[in-house]
Amino acid sequence: MKLKVTKSNYSLIIFLLILLTLFSIILFSTIGTADINIVEAFKIGLSKVPFIKSFISLEGIKNAHRVIILNLRIPRVLLGILVGAALSSVGAAFQGMFKNPMADPYVIGISSGAALGATIIIVTGLNLSLFGIKSISVGAFLGAMITAFMVYIIARVNNKIPVTTLLLSGIAIGQFFTAIMSFIMVIFSNDLTKIIYWTLGSFSAKSWDELIPVSIPIILSIIVINFFARDLNIMLTGEESAKSLGVNVEKTKILILIICSFTTAMAVSVSGIIGFVGLIIPHIVRLIVGPDHRILLPSSALVGGIFMIFADTIARTIISPTEIPVGIITALFGGPFFIYLLKKKKKSI
Known part of the structure; x- marks a missing residue:
């Protein structure tokens, strides 16, 4: 069912999604091995909110529950929200830019570059910690950005970036980096489990230390992506039509490519590859x-954040106390839906 979106209900939709996001943060913070009810979680969360905390009493709430909510679950849930919002925003922007509903944040090979960067750090033990960000995250970020730069350089044709060339360049670079990573995994088999676990994506053991350094860059990046909404709408009519309407198509594509690559790199650096x-x-x-x-764009960000923490909650509770990578859960949801897209597209040919 498609809603008829007008200026009058646009704000209402976003407002309701924001409320649902806030409710989801509290709800999914209560789910886990420790039995913490939603009222306790709500009070514990509000106890750290300025101007409100003075009205909140934590009497009768176990100290262990406070530690679990504040130091373990809330930072993990917030990080899941950010990563889900980032990947969904980039996916929506890329689908608009490529005019292809099957485009995703990894379409230009960024995931392969991030995986290779993380793999190199894992097997070499290099210390690249920066601003409190762990070495593996820094390596993944650098790998992702180097990949995006290489794809951009290869895809340029007469100072233009044809969409087809961009896609093919991403596939080529991605496959090349995947081959290098596979070779490293064969040589350094002792680190195989750690590498595979990282590439499947996980928020396990994530804390404020991982959340704080990436939160502002990711939030700002998502906001910037939303500024391209008008241009993306016009570009859906075709590049020539967009040019006639005053859109600098090539400049817009470059800017979207840069900001989306950066956003994806930041997200992947702390979560691994979540497909x-x-x-x-x-x-x-x-x-x-x-x-x-x-x-x-804003709706995708909010829904993506909610979906991510929903999937992560399943990942950490389905066979508790053992956790499975959240990328497995998203793939179980995404695989059948991807098949649905293929069948739908096949019928339209």
Whole structure:
């Protein structure tokens, strides 16, 4: 069912999604091995909010529950929200830029570059810690950004970036880096488990130390992506039509490529490679609210964040106390949906 989005209900949709996001943060913070009810979690969370904490009493709440909520679950949930929002925003922007509903944040090979960067750090033990960010995250970020730069350089044709060339360059670089990573994994087999676990994506043992350094860059990046909503709407009519309407298509594509690559690199650096979120969430949201990027982009970010913490909650509780990588859960949801997209596209050919 597609909603008829107008200026009057645009704000209402975003407002309701924000409320749902806030409720989800509290709800999913209560789920886990320790039995903590939603009222306790709500009080514990509000006890750290300025101007409100003086009205909140934590009497009767176990100190262990406070530690679990504040130091373990809330930072993990917030990080999941950020990563899900980042990947979904980038997915929506790339799908608009490429005019292809099957595009995702990793379409230009960024995931392979990040995986190679993380793998090199894991097997060499290099200390690249920066601003409190762990070495593996720094290595993954650098690998992702180097990949994006290489793809951009290769894809340029007469100072233009044809979409087809960009996609093919991303596939080529991605496969090349994957081959290098596979070779390293064979040589350094002792680190195989750690490498594979990272590439499957996980928020296990994440804390404020991982959340704080990436939160502002990711939030700002998502905001910047939303500034391209109008241009993306116009570009859907075709590049020539967009040019006639005053859009500098090539400059816009370069800027979107840069900011989306940076956003994806930041997200992947702290979570590992979590697939399908940037593919299925924008597509589902588009089916509901339509293709207008002015509401598609912020809605995708919020829904993506909610979906990510939902998947992560399943990942850490389904066989508790053992955790499984969240990328496995998103793939279980995303795989069937991807098949649905393929079948739907096949019928339209």
